[in-house]
Amino acid sequence: MASHDSGFDPGQAGALSQESTEALLQRLKSGDQRAQAVLVQRYLPQLRAWAHGRLPRSARDLFNTEDLVQDTFLRALMRLKSFVPETDGSFLAYLRQTLLNRIRDLIRKAGRTPGKEVLQDVYADRNPSPVEAAIGKETLESYDKAMATLSGQDQEAIMLRIEMGFSNEAIAQHLGCPSPNAARMTVARALVRLADAMGVSDGRAGR
Secondary structure: OOOHHHHOOOOHHHHHHHOHHHHHHHHHHHOOOHHHHHHHHHHHHHHHHHHHHHHHHHHHOOOOOOHHHHHHHHHHHHHHHOOOOOHHHHHHHHHHHHHHHHHHHHHHHOOOOOOOOOOOOOOOOOOOOHHHHHHHHHHHHHHHHHHHHHHHHHHHHHHHHHHHOHHHHHHHHHHHHHHHHHHHHHHHHHHHHHHHHHOOOOOOOOO
C-alpha cells in the first residue's frame, strides 16, 4: 500500500511492532496513530491474500481488490469502539467478517447496476472465486456460517492455515504459540470444532 494513498508511514512502527494486537488496539482507541500504522502492516497483507481468494472473477472488474481491502480495513478501524477483543485472534476474525460482509454487499449492489449481470449472492456467482472452485459453493456457505460461531482464535488459526496456507511456523508466530507443533495442535483442535459446527462429524453437512 503506497504511503500517499494510505496516509501511513511505515517508519512510525518502531518498538510498537513488538506489542500485542490487543495493546495496539487500546493505544489506537486512546488516539495513538502510530498503533494504526503497525496494525496496517500486521494485517493488511493477510486481508489482501484472503480477499484475492474470495472475490469472484466476474466481480473484479467492478471494484479494485486493493481499494476494497484498504477501505474496509480503515472503516473497521474507525468502528473500534464497538469491538471488544477476547483474544489477539479476535481482531483478524473481526476483519475477516467485516470484509466478507462488504464483498457480499458490493456483489449484490453490482447485480442491481444497469447493464450488469445479476448476482443474487456471493455464493451464486457462475464465475467462482478460487476458494469456491476448490471446495464448492455449498460447502463454502456452510463453512462461513460455521466459522462465525467459533472463537476469534479458532477462526484465525483456521484462516491462516486453510485459507491462506501459512506454515505451522508462521502460524505459531501470529498466534503466539510456543512452537510450530503447538500451532499445529491449535489448528487441529480448531478444525475439529469447525467440523462439528458444520455437522461434518455426524454427517449433517450440507443438509
